[in-house]
Amino acid sequence: MIKADLVKKIAKEMNISRQEAETGVNLFFDTIKEALQKGEEIELRGFGSFRFRERGGRVGRNPRTGEAVNVPPKKVLYFKPSKILKNLINQ
Numbered sequence: 001m002i003k004a005d006l007v008k009k010i011a012k013e014m015n016i017s018r019q020e021a022e023t024g025v026n027l028f029f030d031t032i033k034e035a036l037q038k039g040e041e042i043e044l045r046g047f048g049s050f051r052f053r054e055r056g057g058r059v060g061r062n063p064r065t066g067e068a069v070n071v072p073p074k075k076v077l078y079f080k081p082s083k084i085l086k087n088l089i090n091q
Helices: 003-014 018-037 083-089
Strands: 042-044 048-055 058-061 068-071 074-081
Touching: 003 018, 018 042, 074 083
Parallel strands: none
Antiparallel strands: 042 048, 048 074, 058 068
């Protein structure tokens, strides 16, 4: 499913125009993006949560030259599905 499919489904289910549904979907995603940019974790009960993990710095290798390259520490975003969603998927 892509964003356009989501907009179409919401418009149909809520009996609203596609433009209104697209505005709602865009607002939802923009709100999530803003919260993540602030470093906030997001929990959607019954669906899952978006959390950050710290990945430590390390020494990597340039695949072409084999030269050692320092890779700095960074935050990595990951999604953890809820138990309800896991059970739905695994039925």
